[in-house]
Amino acid sequence: MTQDGLKQYALSSAASHKTPLYGTAIGTSDLTLQPRSRAILRHCNLVTSEYEMKWDAVFRHSHEPDYAAPDDLVAFARDNGLAFHGHTLWWHESIPASHRESSDKVFAEAAMQHLRVITARYAGQLHSWDVVNEVLEPAHGRDDGLRGTRFLNAMGPDYIGIAFQEAAALDPNATLVLNEMGLEYAHPEAERKRRAMIALLERELSRGTPIACLGIQSHLTAMEQPRHHPDLRAFLREIDGMGLSVMITELDVSDHLCPRDRAERDRVVADTYRAYLDLVLEESTVLAVTTWGLSDDRTWLNAFRPRPDGSPQRPLPLDRALRRKPAWHAIKAALLKAAAHRNSTISD
Ligand code: G3I
Secondary structure, eight states: OOHHHHHHTSHHHHHHTTSOEEEEEEOHHHHSSHHHHHHHHHHOSEEEESSTTSHHHHTSSSSSOOOHHHHHHHHHHHHTTOEEEEEEEEETTOOOGGGSSSOHHHHHHHHHHHHHHHHHHTTTTOSEEEEEEOOBOGGGOOTTOBOOOHHHHHHOTTHHHHHHHHHHHHOTTSEEEEEESSSSOOSHHHHHHHHHHHHHHHHHHHTTOOOOEEEEOOEEETTTSOSOOHHHHHHHHHHHHTTOEEEEEEEEEEOTTSOSOHHHHHHHHHHHHHHHHHHHHHHSOEEEEEESOSBGGGOTHHHHSOOTTOOOOOOSSBOTTSOBOHHHHHHHHHHHHHHHHHHHHHHO
């Protein structure tokens, strides 16, 4: 089949019918491997930086920032007509070693300097930014459910509003996203986190914090994620009622609970993708669906959640040889169903 033939079935073509953008997390190593960069261009119309745009990555080698890698990623997207989702300005797990022990005053100044410089550097070039990442942890015991981090200790709970106001001033064109993990699950802790997120968003929006979109990371587990999830539906309706859009920012489906049989695993993973995407796309204005990697060889899950039987995880749309799996077809079907629904509501 010719390149164009593949193009017409690409996920991105599904996403071009007024549905969300579809994309993947990438690194500069993906750009040097021809088959992989070709697969990204064939299937995606958005990319995000998995690691190299983070504060610790930019300051990885010295006290001076090195933007060569994020520059290459943004240039790749620009040169190929892809949208770029910036990830992430402030995250408690991406603080440079040089600032982990600094005083609150020095830390706050350095964090603000990093935010200002990198936001200004890419202003006008990005579709969106994960401005702050993983701000909630109800288990830390605060009434507001905020996670105890260096950002909170150094700047107080206003750090979230400060980050969004600064990013909006420096890049008014980017959609500003509050990105969070663990909102998708069915267990009681997830419901506590969803309630805390609603309260946080109500507080911040009432203060004029320019949050436009909620990022839902969506690291799912096959055989654990429920098909019918009324609490998540209710949560998404509240988010929609606040006038906020949603981005599915780090989607993957761990198969560590699945049997070893490859066909069975792929089926259960695809079914999890389909049920979850159908639910979120029905209840939200989804700007983009991003999988945390495009092919199974690029998943972080082999390190984070290895299978008990030692076989490699199969959590992503393409296999290690960049061939489409049932998960790819599940994502495409969900995007096309959303397109059909959106077109029918537009024409009504
Ligand atoms: O590139 C260097 C390499 O030169 C060096 O030899 C090697 C060993 O030190 O490290 C490599 O960098 C690693 C980088 O991934 C690229 O592989 C970093 O150490 C490692 O910390 C980094 O991990 C990333 C992690 O975030 C921390 O930034 C993962 O790739 C990435 O998948 C993960 O993504 C996070 C999201 O940002 C937030 N949500 C959770 C998600 C999973 O943890």
